[in-house]
Amino acid sequence: MCGIVGYCGPRVISDILIEGLRRLEYRGYDSAGISITDGDEFTTVKKKGKIKDLASAVPQEIDGLAGIGHTRWATHGEVTDTNAHPHTDNSGKVVIVHNGIIENYEALKSRLKQNGHRFMTQTDSEVIAHLIAELYAGDLEKALLEVLPLLKGTYGLAVMHQDEPGKIVGVRNGSPLVLGVGEDEMFLASDVTAILQYTRDAIYLNDGDLVSVTKDGYKTFDVHHNEVSKNIEQINWEINQIEKDGFPHFMEKEIFEQVESIKRAFTGRLNRDSATGHLGGLDMEPRDLLTVQRVKIIAAGTSYYASIIGAYLIERIARIPAQAELSSEVRYKNPIVEPNTLYFAVSQSGETADTLYAMRELQRKGARVLGLCNVVGSTIARESDGGVYLHSGPEIAVASTKAFTSQLTIFYVFTLILARIRHMGVEDGLDFINALEKVPSQIGELLKKTEELKTLAKKYYTYENFLFLGRGLNYAVALEGALKLKEVSYIHAEGYSAAEIKHGPIALINESTPSLFIVPDDALREKVISNMKEVKARKGRLIAFAVEGDDEVANIADDVFFVPKSHELMYPFLMVLPAQVFAYYCAIELGRNVDQPRNLAKSVTVE
Numbered sequence: 163m164c165g166i167v168g169y170c171g172p173r174v175i176s177d178i179l180i181e182g183l184r185r186l187e188y189r190g191y192d193s194a195g196i197s198i199t200d201g202d203e204f205t206t207v208k209k210k211g212k213i214k215d216l217a218s219a220v221p222q223e224i225d226g227l228a229g230i231g232h233t234r235w236a237t238h239g240e241v242t243d244t245n246a247h248p249h250t251d252n253s254g255k256v257v258i259v260h261n262g263i264i265e266n267y268e269a270l271k272s273r274l275k276q277n278g279h280r281f282m283t284q285t286d287s288e289v290i291a292h293l294i295a296e297l298y299a300g301d302l303e304k305a306l307l308e309v310l311p312l313l314k315g316t317y318g319l320a321v322m323h324q325d326e327p328g329k330i331v332g333v334r335n336g337s338p339l340v341l342g343v344g345e346d347e348m349f350l351a352s353d354v355t356a357i358l359q360y361t362r363d364a365i366y367l368n369d370g371d372l373v374s375v376t377k378d379g380y381k382t383f384d385v386h387h388n389e390v391s392k393n394i395e396q397i398n399w400e401i402n403q404i405e406k407d408g409f410p411h412f413m414e415k416e417i418f419e420q421v422e423s424i425k426r427a428f429t430g431r432l433n434r435d436s437a438t439g440h441l442g443g444l445d446m447e448p449r450d451l452l453t454v455q456r457v458k459i460i461a462a463g464t465s466y467y468a469s470i471i472g473a474y475l476i477e478r479i480a481r482i483p484a485q486a487e488l489s490s491e492v493r494y495k496n497p498i499v500e501p502n503t504l505y506f507a508v509s510q511s512g513e514t515a516d517t518l519y520a521m522r523e524l525q526r527k528g529a530r531v532l533g534l535c536n537v538v539g540s541t542i543a544r545e546s547d548g549g550v551y552l553h554s555g556p557e558i559a560v561a562s563t564k565a566f567t568s569q570l571t572i573f574y575v576f577t578l579i580l581a582r583i584r585h586m587g588v589e590d591g592l593d594f595i596n597a598l599e600k601v602p603s604q605i606g607e608l609l610k611k612t613e614e615l616k617t618l619a620k621k622y623y624t625y626e627n628f629l630f631l632g633r634g635l636n637y638a639v640a641l642e643g644a645l646k647l648k649e650v651s652y653i654h655a656e657g658y659s660a661a662e663i664k665h666g667p668i669a670l671i672n673e674s675t676p677s678l679f680i681v682p683d684d685a686l687r688e689k690v691i692s693n694m695k696e697v698k699a700r701k702g703r704l705i706a707f708a709v710e711g712d713d714e715v716a717n718i719a720d721d722v723f724f725v726p727k728s729h730e731l732m733y734p735f736l737m738v739l740p741a742q743v744f745a746y747y748c749a750i751e752l753g754r755n756v757d758q759p760r761n762l763a764k765s766v767t768v769e
């Protein structure tokens with residue numbers, strides 16, 4: 163949730179750290195800080211607020227031998243200048259930045275206090291600096307390795323010691339850390355966006371890996387301090403992908419990128435000759451897939467909603483029982499892993515703690531878990547037993563948009579593969595491919611009509627409560643639409659099955675609670691129209707996302723937004739797009755920080 167950056171090399175260190183933190187700000191944005199050593203002492207600047215506040219608190223360029231920085235998403239201790247990282251010990255010789263949670267910090271703190279340590283912050287992280295100081299005997303790597311067994315919890319850590327200037331030691335357990343290898347400079351970061359503009363050579367650390375860097379090179383070690391060699395991998399993202407590129411916000415840019423990102427998710431993965439798909443990363447031949455009797459999908463947030471649609475589609479079209487579950491619940495329910503069940507762990511970031519830990523628990527029980535991730539080299543991508551990348555490009559806005567439609571795309575391709583090796587014939591396979599390949603241009607059509615959604619947002623942004631209602635494949639679109647609105651505009655919104663409202667939520671209906679109905683022209687259309695009438699009868703305001711030419715829905719609704727007529731299975735793509743845009747414009751009207759909504763972080767690496 164927090165972002166870490168470290169640098170050793172000839173450039174102006176304060177510039178590199180602040181620019182890196184700016185790139186990482188989406189990971190956490192309540193406070194930030196940097197520490198730089200010039201060989202004699204550390205200069206530390208910490209500030210509550212955004213990176214721009216930190217930047218203005220840095221008096222001038224700070225040069226030196228090495229430096230570390232941090233952008234915080236508070237877990238323990240209020241958001242204050244003092245609680246911002248880096249933290250130090252009482253001698254001021256150790257500085258650390260930490261991402262994660264030290265669960266036993268209270269016990270460690272009281273023991274350290276008995277030994278005379280004085281604590282300056284309310285954070286869990288500060289104990290690490292004191293422990294290192296206590297165990298340090300001239301070798302920072304060694305001291306850190308002695309500290310690690312004392313810590314219960316998760317960490318991505320970068321540490322410096324005044325007696326070893328020019329060196330940064332990093333270690334990870336449950337929180338990501340990547341090493342960027344330059345010519346005469348080295349970088350450490352919690353993700354590659356911080357280092358992309360300087361180097362494409364990256365080493366992704368695994369849990370338990372320790373790395374020691376100076377400007378001249380790096381060494382990687384295991385937990386027993388044995389040197390180990392790690393592969394350098396190439397970062398294939400482009401710098402313009404992490405820029406706004408003329409858009410006012412990343413969220414809008416990423417919404418508009420969906421024409422291309424959906425295309426990228428299926429390109430090379432559909433085969434017209436055999437009327438099926440191919441997902442090489444699954445590493446499963448048709449004969450392996452034939453043995454699959456059940457599919458289970460674990461995920462959180464938006465990825466969970468995409469997974470609900472994936473499960474629905476797999477069961478309906480490939481005729482294999484499928485179910486999506488919240489990863490946070492799976493981990494602790496002592497899940498039963500049955501033979502012939504194929505699992506997916508779905509995560510844009512590939513770092514979500516709930517999903518990662520649930521995946522590990524399932525693997526411990528013998529499950530084969532495939533990863534469906536966007537971020538290359540992320541922990542879930544590396545630890546899963548095969549998987550597929552979304553190829554959406556970096557998603558920087560905290561509210562996920564393009565990753566959702568790319569996740570859907572992969573589930574559609576996977577469904578096609580499963581269905582074709584069972585009962586689906588060539589003709590139906592080709593129909594499915596044709597329909598999926600049409601989606602990007604239909605999204606393009608919708609994006610020409612964003613002004614209509616802006617007008618709709620201007621009309622509705624003052625309402626304080628919304629219901630989002632859909633059924634079948636579009637039930638989870640309603641959930642996602644409500645989540646988007648909540649996240650970026652802070653308007654309260656609930657997503658429900660349109661059929662469910664009569665079982666309770668209809669009690670909320672009145673003139674000041676609009677209901678946004680998703681009404682594709684599928685088999686459930688009539689039933690959804692009945693649900694709309696039930697709301698109208700109770701004086702509820704109605705917005706409908708419906709299919710071009712559906713006059714009946716247009717007549718019932720107070721406002722309607724039309725999507726192009728499509729293959730009935732493809733509506734989740736076309737219906738979620740206006741929900742994303744509507745949420746975006748409501749947030750703009752309300753003057754919200756669209757890309758970095760309050761209290762949120764892009765990648766949730768704590769439980």
Ligand code: AGP
Nearest residue numbers: 463464465509510511514561562
């Ligand atoms: C989406 O808009 C959210 N910010 C959030 O729900 C997110 O989808 C969730 O935290 C899961 O993230 P992941 O896909 O990176 O695992």
